[in-house]
Amino acid sequence: MNALGHDVRFTLEAIWKVLLVSVILGAGLPAIFALGIRSLAWGTPAEGSARHDGTAAMGASSAAGRVVAGMLFLVVLYCVAAAIVFIIATGKGDDISFAHVIPTIKTKG
Amino acid sequence: MSAETLILALVVVTALGFDFTNGFHDTGNAMATSIATGALKPRVAVALSAVLNLAGAFLSVAVALTVTNAVVHIQQKDGTPSPSLTADGGQQLLMLVLGGLIGAIVWNLLTWLLGLPSSSSHALFGGLIGAAIAALGWHGVNWVGDGTKLGGVVGKVILPAVLSPVVACIVAAAGTWMVYRIVLGVAARFTDNGFRWGQIGTASLVSLAHGTSDAQKTMGVITLALIASGHWHSTTSIPVWVKLACALAIATGTYLGGWRIIRTLGKGLVEIEPPQGMAAEASSAAVILASSHLGFALSTTHVATGSILGTGLGKPGAEVRWAVAGRMVMGWLLTLPAAAIVGAAMYGIGHVCGDVGGPVVDVAIMLGLAGYIYLRSRRSAVGAHNVNDEWEGMPASGAAVSAPELTSGGVA
Numbered sequence: 354m355n356a357l358g359h360d361v362r363f364t365l366e367a368i369w370k371v372l373l374v375s376v377i378l379g380a381g382l383p384a385i386f387a388l389g390i391r392s393l394a395w396g397t398p399a400e401g402s403a404r405h406d407g408t409a410a411m412g413a414s415s416a417a418g419r420v421v422a423g424m425l426f427l428v429v430l431y432c433v434a435a436a437i438v439f440i441i442a443t444g445k446g447d448d449i450s451f452a453h454v455i456p457t458i459k460t461k462g
Numbered sequence: 463m464s465a466e467t468l469i470l471a472l473v474v475v476t477a478l479g480f481d482f483t484n485g486f487h488d489t490g491n492a493m494a495t496s497i498a499t500g501a502l503k504p505r506v507a508v509a510l511s512a513v514l515n516l517a518g519a520f521l522s523v524a525v526a527l528t529v530t531n532a533v534v535h536i537q538q539k540d541g542t543p544s545p546s547l548t549a550d551g552g553q554q555l556l557m558l559v560l561g562g563l564i565g566a567i568v569w570n571l572l573t574w575l576l577g578l579p580s581s582s583s584h585a586l587f588g589g590l591i592g593a594a595i596a597a598l599g600w601h602g603v604n605w606v607g608d609g610t611k612l613g614g615v616v617g618k619v620i621l622p623a624v625l626s627p628v629v630a631c632i633v634a635a636a637g638t639w640m641v642y643r644i645v646l647g648v649a650a651r652f653t654d655n656g657f658r659w660g661q662i663g664t665a666s667l668v669s670l671a672h673g674t675s676d677a678q679k680t681m682g683v684i685t686l687a688l689i690a691s692g693h694w695h696s697t698t699s700i701p702v703w704v705k706l707a708c709a710l711a712i713a714t715g716t717y718l719g720g721w722r723i724i725r726t727l728g729k730g731l732v733e734i735e736p737p738q739g740m741a742a743e744a745s746s747a748a749v750i751l752a753s754s755h756l757g758f759a760l761s762t763t764h765v766a767t768g769s770i771l772g773t774g775l776g777k778p779g780a781e782v783r784w785a786v787a788g789r790m791v792m793g794w795l796l797t798l799p800a801a802a803i804v805g806a807a808m809y810g811i812g813h814v815c816g817d818v819g820g821p822v823v824d825v826a827i828m829l830g831l832a833g834y835i836y837l838r839s840r841r842s843a844v845g846a847h848n849v850n851d852e853w854e855g856m857p858a859s860g861a862a863v864s865a866p867e868l869t870s871g872g873v874a
Contacts, residue, residue, distance in 0.1 A: 355606075360612060364758075367753070371758060375629060376632070376633050378752070379633040379634070380640060380744075383737075383744045384637065384644060387640070387644040387645050390657070393652050443675075443754055445521070
């Protein structure tokens with residue numbers, strides 16, 4: 354295989370992993386975030402039904418909804434924290450480690 | 463001042479100038495969506511992005527000294543300059559780097575005038591490739607990788623440029639589609655505030671990642687120039703003042719805000735709503751970080767543009783302005799050759815005008831072109847006050863500058 358072919362092969366090997374990881378994190382996390390927002394709205398009238406008598410008909414989020422939403426937002430926050438640790442690690446030329454669940458910087462080599 | 467000191471000083475100042483254009487060219491990558499949806503006021507958005515770019519630049523402790531190795535043969539594997547180029551006290555290498563930087567700056571300014579988001583890294587690579595061809599001939603360029611890992615113009619520039627917008631587009635479209643399905647029927651008082659914070663968070667991540675990756679490149683170029691001229695010897699660390707100057711240059715550029723480009727990204731491609739803004743920036747952050755983890759070099763600009771396009775495709779009924787997208791793709795295709803032609807011309811002119819006159823004439827030409835482009839931009843200024851105005855075709859200047867001028871401007 355010539356050098357050009359190698360470049361194409363290495364690119365294709367990398368790109369589907371980028372796509373896979375990005376779909377999980379880049380599309381999955383917004384979906385989880387949206388589920389959190391939906392949970393907050395549990396037990397409240399849907400859009401459009403509150404407009405007749407304003408705030409009185411809007412109601413507050415249900416307790417269960419708030420707990421579920423909190424858990425979903427925590428998942429998102431955890432991933433954001435991991436992303437920040439990863440950016441710092443890359444800046445130092447290091448890598449990220451998920452040992453003990455908490456994302457930490459792992460020295461390369 | 464000796465000839466060597468003069469050219470070194472000009473290279474350092476020009477490199478910082480490039481870093482500055484890199485900053486304002488890319489503000490929109492992170493902040494265009496938040497500005498367009500009103501999640502952040504325009505001035506607040508660029509200030510936040512500037513602070514995060516500054517922080518990101520300081521976080522990058524790794525030495526990106528071998529940044530040019532991806533595309534040209536002017537450095538050895540350990541980052542030191544090729545001995546053949548430094549035999550004359552570094553003059554030839556500095557001239558080559560200066561030509562490359564000027565090619566990148568001129569292209570960045572021209573695309574900014576036209577409101578086109580284009581990759582600053584590709585402009586830098588293009589400029590260096592042109593200057594290397596002029597200085598060393600065809601073999602001065604690292605066209606393809608060495609067969610052991612991704613490398614060369616094909617592996618580090620062309621293939622990522624073709625594929626990364628597509629990946630970002632798919633991810634953002636999937637994210638947008640799911641988010642709209644999930645919050646269907648939820649009252650606006652829940653979605654508005656929630657997605658506002660979602661947008662600010664994801665856009666901040668993109669800004670931080672940008673600061674760490676892009677400021678490093680200029681730091682590497684300046685350090686290379688210092689080594690070539692014998693003012694620095696370490697290949698594992700960079701001078702503190704270089705880091706400080708680069709961080710400030712990219713942050714100042716970001717704060718200035720490339721409003722023309724922000725407008726195209728935020729208003730031109732797609733009319734963006736808060737859920738789309740969050741989906742776009744989440745997609746950008748994920749693609750940038752995932753590919754950086756896998757050692758796959760891609761441009762923040764291509765990813766951000768692909769993501770914004772994807773949110774238009776993922777939301778049922780949303781309109782994508784394909785004419786605007788087409789203009790952008792044309793810009794991307796031209797980036798490498800256009801910057802290369804300027805880079806080669808600058809090296810040639812500098813070579814003819816001698817050790818002292820060459821760099822001075824080059825920088826004078828660059829300043830002249832920059833001044834002209836700035837004056838052209840004043841005819842239809844875009845700023846924080848009108849960045850979100852209704853999109854009616856391209857901004858006035860974009861329509862006024864016709865395609866033939868684009869070509870001649872790129873060659874000049």
